[in-house]
Amino acid sequence: MIAGGYADWEAKRRERTSGGKAKNASTEAAPPPPPKPKSTKLSYKDQRDYDLLPGRIEELEAAIERDEAALADPDLYTKNPDKFAALTKAIEKAQAEKEAAEERWLELAEQVEG
Numbered sequence: 769m770i771a772g773g774y775a776d777w778e779a780k781r782r783e784r785t786s787g788g789k790a791k792n793a794s795t796e797a798a799p800p801p802p803p804k805p806k807s808t809k810l811s812y813k814d815q816r817d818y819d820l821l822p823g824r825i826e827e828l829e830a831a832i833e834r835d836e837a838a839l840a841d842p843d844l845y846t847k848n849p850d851k852f853a854a855l856t857k858a859i860e861k862a863q864a865e866k867e868a869a870e871e872r873w874l875e876l877a878e879q880v881e882g
Contacts, residue, residue, distance in 0.1 A: 814876055821873040828866040835859045 810818060835855045838844065845852045 810876065810879060814879070817872060818876040818880065821869050821876075825866055825869050825873070828862050828869065832859055832862045832866070835862070 835858050839855050
C-alpha cells in the first residue's frame with residue numbers, strides 16, 4: 769500500500785516502469801497546437817451569393833406581395849379555384865425560398881464580419 773493519493777501512486781508507478789527516472793508530467797504530453805484562425809475571405813461562390821442574395825430576397829418579397837394581393841380578391845376562390853391553389857402554392861414556395869436565402873445571407877455576413 770502506498771501512502772498518499774492517486775498522484776503519489778502514479779509517481780511511484782512511473783519510477784518503477786521508467787527504471788527509477790520519474791518523468792515530468794508536463795513533458796509527457798505536448799499541448800495541442802492552437803486552432804487555425806478562420807479565414808475571413810469568402811470563396812468566389814460565397815462572395816457571389818453574398819452580393820446577389822439581397823436582390824433575390826427583394827424579388828421574392830415582391831412576388832409574395834403580388835400573389836397575396838391577388839389572393840385578396842374575395843371572388844377568386846369561387847371563380848377560379850385552380851388559380852387560387854396555384855397562388856397559394858407559389859406563396860408557400862416563395863416564402864420557403866426567401867427564408868433559406870435570408871439564412872444563407874446571414875451565415876455569409878457572419879463570416880465576413882469575422
